[in-house]
Amino acid sequence: MEHHHYRVAISYNGCNYFGWQDLGDEQNKATVQGTITQALRKICKYADCIVSGASRTDAGVHAQGQVAKLSIPLKIGPGKLQLGLNSLLSEDIRILQCAHCRADFNPNRQSTSKKYRYYFSIDKTSSPILNGIVAHVPSKLEGARSNAQLDLESMRQACKLFVGEHDFYSFASRDQNIGSTIRTISHLDMKRTEALGLDVEVYCFEIEGNGFLKHMVRYIVGAIVEVGRHVVDSEDIRQALCNRNEKKFSPKAKARGLHLIGITY
Helix, strand or coil, X not given: CCCEEEEEEEEECHHHCCCCCCCCHHHCCCCHHHHHXXXXXXXXXXXXXXXXXXXXXXXXXXXXXXXXXXXXXXXXXHHHHHHHHHHXXXXXXXXXXXXXXXXXXXXXXXXXXXXXXXXXXXXXCCCCCCCCCCEECCCCCCCCCCCCCCCHHHHHHHHHHHCEEEECHHHCCCCCCCCCCEEEEEEEEEEEECCCCCCCCEEEEEEEECCCCCCHHHHHHHHHHHHHCCCCCHHHHHHHHHCCCCCCCXXXXXXXXXXXXXXXX
């Protein structure tokens, strides 16, 4: 059966999903990929459809610019397919763009860079308005022996340590499907953001690279926060980037603050 191929850009709020990747019917867990596949099958009268994404975002992680390839046994205009999918999908998933693509398009392997942002608030009390999309990293820990505040300047400086080509073995979860743990980070910085328009002190890490290992962004963010808490310092990070440690260097940052912003080809 002939298949027709489409490239789509997708935005989703990941709060209600166990990540991007379809876990199979036996898992009985909603995923973004599985949900889109189900909607496609309705459009295609329950024929087999294939959805392949550029990034396997974790449970609770959001996307503003996920890219996927849809392969379906139905010839339909991209605009009509986009409208049809959005009419069937819940409001926390939206197809932003849809266009024809070549059969050999591979959204993951052919990407040249991916950009993520990690949003976090440092207010003493977390905002219920931001719950789910912004992580809470209070400037001062409750019950902490020290009165020291989160050292934001040290965190900004620590960002620079990750830029360049490094072995990120110590900053990722093990994945047997990955041959090399060497990746190149082209950009990483931290800044305050007013984009949310609320009376909350929110900061953002922005990181871009040629590829990311499993949980890599969340471990990098976790390490930088540890620098801000003066639990580790810059030299500790340098050593971790030079040595393949089995023990995790730092706690993994919460998924809720992480957003896939865009993918370049």
